[in-house]
Structures are given as C-alpha cells and as structure tokens.
Amino acid sequence: MANSKMESYQGRADDICDVLIVGGGFGGVFCEIELESHMKRAPKSARKPKVILVSEQNFLLFSPLLPEAASGTLEPRHCVTPIRQILRSTQLVSGRVTSINRDSKLATVTDVKGRTLVIGYQTLVLAPGSVPSIFPIPGLIEHAHGFKSLPDAIWLRNRLLAQLEAAESTHDPVQKRELLTFTFVGGGYAGIEALAELDSMSKEACAFYHNVSPSDFRWVMIEGTSSLLPGINEKLAKYSEVQLRKRGVEFHFNTRLVSCIDNVVVTDDGSISPYKSSTIIWTAGQRPSLLAKESRFQVDDRGKINVDEFMRVNGVEGVYAVGDCANVPDPDGGYCPGTAQHAMRQGRIAGRGVAADFGLAVRRPFNYRTRGLAVTLGKGVGTAQIFGKTYTGWVAWWMGRSYHLIMMPGIARRLQILGDWMVGMLFDRDLSELGDLGHPARLDEPVSKVFRMVRK
Numbered sequence: 001m002a003n004s005k006m007e008s009y010q011g012r013a014d015d016i017c018d019v020l021i022v023g024g025g026f027g028g029v030f031c032e033i034e035l036e037s038h039m040k041r042a043p044k045s046a047r048k049p050k051v052i053l054v055s056e057q058n059f060l061l062f063s064p065l066l067p068e069a070a071s072g073t074l075e076p077r078h079c080v081t082p083i084r085q086i087l088r089s090t091q092l093v094s095g096r097v098t099s100i101n102r103d104s105k106l107a108t109v110t111d112v113k114g115r116t117l118v119i120g121y122q123t124l125v126l127a128p129g130s131v132p133s134i135f136p137i138p139g140l141i142e143h144a145h146g147f148k149s150l151p152d153a154i155w156l157r158n159r160l161l162a163q164l165e166a167a168e169s170t171h172d173p174v175q176k177r178e179l180l181t182f183t184f185v186g187g188g189y190a191g192i193e194a195l196a197e198l199d200s201m202s203k204e205a206c207a208f209y210h211n212v213s214p215s216d217f218r219w220v221m222i223e224g225t226s227s228l229l230p231g232i233n234e235k236l237a238k239y240s241e242v243q244l245r246k247r248g249v250e251f252h253f254n255t256r257l258v259s260c261i262d263n264v265v266v267t268d269d270g271s272i273s274p275y276k277s278s279t280i281i282w283t284a285g286q287r288p289s290l291l292a293k294e295s296r297f298q299v300d301d302r303g304k305i306n307v308d309e310f311m312r313v314n315g316v317e318g319v320y321a322v323g324d325c326a327n328v329p330d331p332d333g334g335y336c337p338g339t340a341q342h343a344m345r346q347g348r349i350a351g352r353g354v355a356a357d358f359g360l361a362v363r364r365p366f367n368y369r370t371r372g373l374a375v376t377l378g379k380g381v382g383t384a385q386i387f388g389k390t391y392t393g394w395v396a397w398w399m400g401r402s403y404h405l406i407m408m409p410g411i412a413r414r415l416q417i418l419g420d421w422m423v424g425m426l427f428d429r430d431l432s433e434l435g436d437l438g439h440p441a442r443l444d445e446p447v448s449k450v451f452r453m454v455r456k
C-alpha cells in the first residue's frame with residue numbers, strides 16, 4: 001500500500017490491508033484461493049498484497065450438502081471446510097462487517113467477542129451473500145425456522161427425531177398428528193430438497209418405532225407460484241412433484257401463508273382449513289445482504305450490486321462484488337442466478353482481477369455458462385439437467401452427489417463425505433437425537449434434558 005495511504009489511516013484504523021474481502025462463503029473464499037495462487041506464482045521480488053478476509057464463521061459452508069446434513073446421510077461437520085486450512089497467507093478475522101465508509105475506505109467490524117475494530121483497505125471485495133426474505137406475516141418470526149445455515153440443518157434433524165420420540169409416547173391421535181406435521185413454505189431448491197430428505201429419513205426411522213408409522217406424518221409444501229424449482233426443466237419439476245406426491249406430500253400451489261401464530265397455519269386459500277403444524281420451515285426466497293445498500297453502493301431494485309464482467313462494481317474504483325449479493329451479467333444474456341456454482345467462479349474472476357490490479361495476473365472476464373442443476377429427493381432419487389440433457393432417478397441422484405463431491409475443497413473432506421455415503425448405503429441411519437449439543441447442563445442441573453423439561 002502506498003505510504004501516503006497508510007498515513008491517511010493513522011489513528012483511524014486498528015488494522016490496514018491492501019485487500020479486504022467481506023464474507024467467507026463461496027464468492028469470498030474462491031476469490032482468495034485465486035488471489036493466493038497468483039501471489040504464490042509471482043516472482044520473489046514482486047510486492048504481495050496484504051489480504052484480510054472477514055467472515056462470520058471460520059468455515060466455508062458447502063450449502064448444497066445441507067439437506068443431507070439435515071437428514072443424517074452426512075455428518076454435519078463434513079459439509080464445511082475450515083477457512084484457516086484453505087488460506088495460507090491471508091489473515092482471517094472472525095466477525096461481521098457492520099458498515100463500510102466507501103469514501104475513507106474504512107470498514108467497521110464487530111469481532112466474535114463483540115469488540116469493534118476498524119480496518120482500512122485499498123481494494124474491497126464484497127461477498128456477504130444473501131439472507132432469507134421475510135415478510136410481516138403474524139407468527140412467522142416466532143414460530144418458523146429458516147434453512148440456510150448449519151445450525152438450521154442440525155436443528156431440523158434433531159427436531160424430527162424429538163417429534164418422533166414425543167409421538168411414540170402419545171396415544172392421542174390429534175396430538176400425534178400435530179407433532180408429526182411439517183410445513184415447508186417455498187418450493188425452491190432448498191425447500192424441496194430439505195422436505196424430500198427429511199421425509200425419506202422419517203420413513204426409514206419409523207421402522208424403529210412401535211407407535212409411529214409413515215402415515216402418521218403430514219408433509220405440506222406451500223408454494224406461492226404455480227410450479228416448483230424455478231429455472232429447472234418443466235419435466236423435471238413435474239417429476240419431482242409426482243415423486244413427492246406418491247410419498248404422501250401435499251402440495252398447495254399459488255398459495256400464500258398469511259399467519260402462523262401459535263403454529264396454526266393459515267393460508268390465503270380458503271379451501272385449506274387452518275391446521276396446527278409443530279414445525280414450519282420458511283424457504284420462500286433470499287434477498288441480498290443489506291451491507292452494500294447500507295454502505296451506499298449502488299444497487300438494483302432487488303438490492304444487488306451491479307458489476308461488469310470483471311466483477312468490478314460499476315462506477316467505483318477498487319471495489320468488486322461477487323455471489324448472491326451481486327448482479328453479474330450472464331454470458332447467455334440476462335443476469336446470473338444466485339447459485340454456488342456461479343459464486344465460486346465469480347469469486348475466482350474477482351481474485352484474478354485483484355491480482356491484476358497488483359500486477360500479478362492478467363484480468364479475465366466472466367464467461368461461465370451454467371452446466372446444469374441437480375436436485376436430490378431423498379435416498380436414491382433425484383433429478384438433474386446437465387448440458388441440456390435431463391436425467392431422473394438413481395442416475396440423477398448420483399450425478400448430483402458426484403458433482404458436489406468434486407467441487408468440495410480438500411481431499412480429506414471428500415474422502416470423509418464418500419465414507420459417510422458408503423456407510424449410509426450399507427447401514428441404517430443414526431437416529432440419536434442430539435438436540436442438547438452445544439447446550440451443556442449447569443453443574444447443579446440433571447444432565448438429562450428430559451428432566452430439565454419436566455422441571456419447566
């Protein structure tokens with residue numbers, strides 16, 4: 001960094017860097033992987049930029065594998081990769097960027113201990129991803145859960161198992177039905193995969209319960225439009241629906257959730273009587289992180305930052321944006337969808353661009369063309385659309401899994417995933433309910449959660 005710049009930060013910044021990356025997801029991490037690869041190849045005499053990556057977690061979450069973590073076919077730890085073990089020369093700051101002053105090039109960060117620090121930068125890469133879109137629906141915040149993070153997936157698995165345990169010990173059919181009613185709102189990829197995986201798990205689990213059968217469950221999908229899985233071939237969307245209907249899933253299209261106070265689901269479709277659903281999962285869309293908008297970067301009407309084919313933010317020098325928060329021109333026309341496969345390639349293009357800014361690489365435009373989409377619908381069933389061809393059933397399921405395995409960074413992690421899958425094919429699922437994990441009992445409390453519940 002030029003001396004004059006450093007001096008201008010004196011007294012105002014706790015740390016300074018040449019490149020600040022915000023977000024340790026697909027976009028941010030792959031940007032850094034690319035940048036580091038150019039730094040490694042550069043001659044010894046070349047000046048290497050100091051890079052800081054700020055991320056809320058110290059791991060990269062491989063979200064396409066979340067539904068499998070929720071259904072127990074994959075150990076949750078195996079769908080994340082520790083960022084510190086991917087990056088070599090980059091400094092990782094565990095925390096949240098709360099604001100960016102684009103004029104003075106200062107970012108304010110709240111670290112994991114709640115302390116505030118200010119980081120000065122020369123080049124900025126924005127990759128904070130997206131957050132669930134929520135609407136002012138009565139009861140939504142209090143009673144619905146999202147499906148976006150590892151805790152969400154772990155919670156959902158434990159929730160299903162806890163509901164099964166509770167249902168096993170009741171002989172009241174109404175109470176049992178309520179306990180085993182799962183409603184998913186939003187039939188996109190996350191919603192459909194999570195529902196399908198959980199339903200598949202519940203059917204296997206029932207074999208180990210005496211007082212619960214698959215017909216005791218009620219699985220409901222509420223979707224605001226007339227079809228599922230936006231962007232996928234129509235035939236495949238229909239196939240997914242038919243497969244799930246055969247398994248007993250109810251679909252309500254062109255329907256909106258209007259209230260879920262006390263877990264009573266009310267929709268705008270008068271033909272669906274309000275019903276009690278002990279578990280409500282909200283997967284009705286994502287919106288870009290508000291960080292860019294709040295930091296006065298120009299965004300479109302969806303809140304995404306407009307960038308060019310090199311991932312440079314329009315009209316602001318030295319700022320890049322990638323992934324779900326960015327509006328990236330698609331080489332086939334229009335704008336790229338918010339997917340991991342796009343975010344990681346956009347990250348690489350931004351990383352190369354930043355390397356080019358420091359004379360370490362030649363800039364390249366984004367020219368990735370979507371290769372395909374794959375959806376898992378539970379053990380052994382899926383749909384896939386690859387290079388324009390469509391596949392269904394076991395082949396599609398395996399294709400989707402293989403693609404995710406190849407894209408997962410790190411050989412050790414890939415082997416662990418492969419191991420989980422092989423064990424899952426040969427043996428029954430693990431039905432241990434571990435909802436107490438991360439909530440150790442106080443020394444003076446009984447260890448068992450059941451006793452703690454009885455006391456309440």
Ligand SMILES: Cc1cc2nc3c(=O)[nH]c(=O)nc-3n(C[C@H](O)[C@H](O)[C@H](O)COP(=O)(O)OP(=O)(O)OC[C@H]3O[C@@H](n4cnc5c(N)ncnc54)[C@H](O)[C@@H]3O)c2cc1C
Nearest residue numbers: 023025026027063064097128129323324338339340341343
């Ligand atoms: C359940 C689920 C299944 C999915 N399945 C697929 C799939 O099969 N195929 C596919 O291609 N895509 C899939 N996606 C979409 C894909 O995960 C996203 O498109 C992708 O993660 C976007 O990458 P990103 O880097 O923009 O954001 P993310 O990967 O979400 O990363 C953003 C990171 O930034 C951090 N962050 C946010 N704000 C701040 C801040 N202010 N300061 C510091 N850090 C911050 C976040 O904690 C996060 O770690 C799925 C998504 C979900 C939720």
